[in-house]
Amino acid sequence: xxxxxxxxxxxxxxxxxxxxxxxxxxxxxxxxxxxxxxxxxxxxxxxxxxxxxxxxxxxxxxxxxxxxxxxxxxxxxxxxxxxxxx
Amino acid sequence: xxxxxxxxxxxxxxxxxxxxxxxxxxxxxxxxxxxxxxxxxxxxxxxxxxxxxxxxxxxxxxxxxxxxxxxxxxxxxxxxxxxxxxxxxxxxxxxxxxxxxxxxxxxxxxxxxxxxxxxxxxxxxxxxxxxxxxxxxxxxxxxxxxx
Numbered sequence: 642x643x644x645x646x647x648x649x650x651x652x653x654x655x656x657x658x659x660x661x662x663x664x665x666x667x668x669x670x671x672x673x674x675x676x677x678x679x680x681x682x683x684x685x686x687x688x689x690x691x692x693x694x695x696x697x698x699x700x701x702x703x704x705x706x707x708x709x710x711x712x713x714x715x716x717x718x719x720x721x722x723x724x725x726x727x
Numbered sequence: 728x729x730x731x732x733x734x735x736x737x738x739x740x741x742x743x744x745x746x747x748x749x750x751x752x753x754x755x756x757x758x759x760x761x762x763x764x765x766x767x768x769x770x771x772x773x774x775x776x777x778x779x780x781x782x783x784x785x786x787x788x789x790x791x792x793x794x795x796x797x798x799x800x801x802x803x804x805x806x807x808x809x810x811x812x813x814x815x816x817x818x819x820x821x822x823x824x825x826x827x828x829x830x831x832x833x834x835x836x837x838x839x840x841x842x843x844x845x846x847x848x849x850x851x852x853x854x855x856x857x858x859x860x861x862x863x864x865x866x867x868x869x870x871x872x873x874x
Contacts, residue, residue, distance in 0.1 A: 650820075650827045653753045657822050660764055661733065661751045668735040697784055714781055716844035 663711040678715045685711040730823045732870035748870040753820040759789050767849035775852050777836035779845040811836040830857050
């Protein structure tokens with residue numbers, strides 16, 4: 642049980658490291674990507690956009706099970722700010 | 728202990744840009760079953776952590792199985808109160824000093840009927856529960872939580 646938990650933690654840490662690198666790449670190239678994939682879902686793998694779609698379920702289905710990818714929605718609109726009440 | 732944050736710049740126009748601190752997190756929950764990754768925007772103006780509808784769809788969170796937030800407790804956006812649901816006993820795991828930092832939030836909100844571009848917010852509940860201090864310096868391109 643403890644070994645399994647440790648293995649899970651190791652896997653999560655590795656994936657978090659990988660996805661954080663893809664996130665950094667996305668935001669460093671965001672304006673370029675926004676121009677090309679505005680209002681679409683995109684899949685990033687190996688530091689490139691490998692797929693795009695307007696439908697979330699279709700793109701998710703095509704890449705099901707692949708843990709090395711980043712799925713993002715590229716919006717043309719400014720993200721609205723949300724306030725949270727106490 | 729430090730939890731590094733990612734600084735991102737959203738250039739809207741020549742004279743308008745927004746700078747955010749974000750955190751990539753592993754999210755897990757037993758009921759409904761969730762085991763996935765999500766990016767939160769760090770928001771010191773949000774008292775409660777919340778998951779946007781877009782992220783809820785990616786995570787396949789079944790809204791119908793969740794309890795709706797009472798009208799008096801609904802989160803308030805720029806356009807007024809937002810419909811939300813309770814998600815309870817959530818484990819958040821993130822990177823800290825090359826180790827895994829893990830914490831449990833008793834209750835977070837899952838938002839519904841929000842625009843696609845709405846981001847999930849990491850609220851002050853996360854900072855308060857874990858006794859974290861936020862360091863945010865866009866000029867130095869550095870942001871992190873520290874304890």
